Amino acid sequence: MERGSTKHGPLHDEQLAHEAGPMAGEAPQPGRTEEWREPEPVDDPRELFDAGTAASSEQAEIDLRSELARLLTRDEFPAGRAALLGVLDAKGASQALVARVGELPAGDQYRSTHELLVALGISHPEEQPRG
Numbered sequence: 001m002e003r004g005s006t007k008h009g010p011l012h013d014e015q016l017a018h019e020a021g022p023m024a025g026e027a028p029q030p031g032r033t034e035e036w037r038e039p040e041p042v043d044d045p046r047e048l049f050d051a052g053t054a055a056s057s058e059q060a061e062i063d064l065r066s067e068l069a070r071l072l073t074r075d076e077f078p079a080g081r082a083a084l085l086g087v088l089d090a091k092g093a094s095q096a097l098v099a100r101v102g103e104l105p106a107g108d109q110y111r112s113t114h115e116l117l118v119a120l121g122i123s124h125p126e127e128q129p130r131g
Contacts, residue, residue, distance in 0.1 A: 060096070061122045067097050068113060078111045 071091045072084075079087070081104045088098050100120055110116040117123040 064097055064100060064120070064122050065117060067094060068117065071097075072113050072116070074112075077113070078109045080109050081106055084110070084116070 071088060071093055076084070076087050081101065084101050084104075085098065088101060100122075101116075104119060108119065110119060114123065
């Protein structure tokens with residue numbers, strides 16, 4: 001009889017070896033894959049693109065609102081397009097923000113950041129003017 005230093009019998013040793021097999025580098029037995037090894041179901045890529053586009057567009061608007069709030073103070077208002085572009089240029093605004101403000105009509109005056117956000121179409125969704 002062989003004496004070892006184990007605390008359990010040979011049947012329990014075999015069971016433990018079987019359970020540790022995949023962890024020890026053995027190939028898994030056919031037909032016995034673990035759930036975490038199964039491939040994920042594939043989503044429709046068009047749905048992912050549409051959701052991603054909407055989320056990225058919403059995030060872009062949030063970023064523009066944040067940047068405007070950070071760069072413009074009450075002292076810059078009232079201001080028209082040219083004055084706003086000058087302030088944004090002097091304060092190092094992003095190209096996306098400068099381009100968006102550059103699309104505003106030349107003759108309009110804006111009395112506050114809120115009016116500017118509404119004119120740019122990027123005010124908070126609850127604040128969007130109803131048409």
